[in-house]
Amino acid sequence: MHNEKMADSRDMIGAHDAMRRQFGAMPALIAGVPAGDAASTEVVADHVLMMVDFLHAHHTSEDDHVWPRLRERCPDDVEPLIETMDQQHAFIDGELDALAEGGRRWRASADATDREAVAAVAERLLPALFEHLALEEERILPLIDQHLTEREWKAVVEASFGKVTFARRLLMLGMALNEASEEQAQLLRAAVPAVVWYVGRPIGTRLYRAHRERLSSASRGSDL
Secondary structure: OOOOOEOOOOHHHHHHHHHHHHHHHHHHHHHOOOOOOHHHHHHHHHHHHHHHHHHHHHHHHHHHHOHHHHHHHOOHHHHHHHHHHHHHHHHHHHHHHHHHHHHHHHHHHOOHHHHHHHHHHHHHHHHHHHHHHHHHHHHHHHHHHHHOEHHHHHHHHHHHHHOOOHHHHHHHHHHHHOOOOHHHHHHHHHHOOHHHHHHHHHHHHHHHHHHHHHHHHHOOOOOO
């Protein structure tokens, strides 16, 4: 391993920023859907369920590919930090399950009570999610860069992408590129295969623009 190029995990920050924007906007997005409007409810509820899937995919790829390697390679004093990450994942995953369950119920009913319930779960998730993302950037990314090779890190990114359909993958890329700085865009470019970048960037950008317009038409609270 010592001859291999080491990981550069800064592309994770662009993915995290996309998550912060999407989940941060979610409570108002949900609350802004008119009660009884089944078509608009479906558009926004499907977006909520998609974001739950994205974050689950992100977390399980870390659970499977990052924590075991850090446990194996880092000094023992890092164990409490990884344990904290595990606990945060478990809590957030429980909240995501509640969000998905509420989202499905609301999608079926288009009811104001179900809408308020799912908006409340989306709001409740934010402090734990934001705390976790910040801690991961501050403490975990430096460890990844120190203890994982570039090849291993790309496999983590690929595992996360591999859990979603190709069209969703392109939409995810468009979402991450939306409002990304040029530096973040270049880091994302380095993280994905060249063909995905050259084909995926223009298509993903278009897909995300159309997605955002649908959300905007469905909700008065859309701020994406």
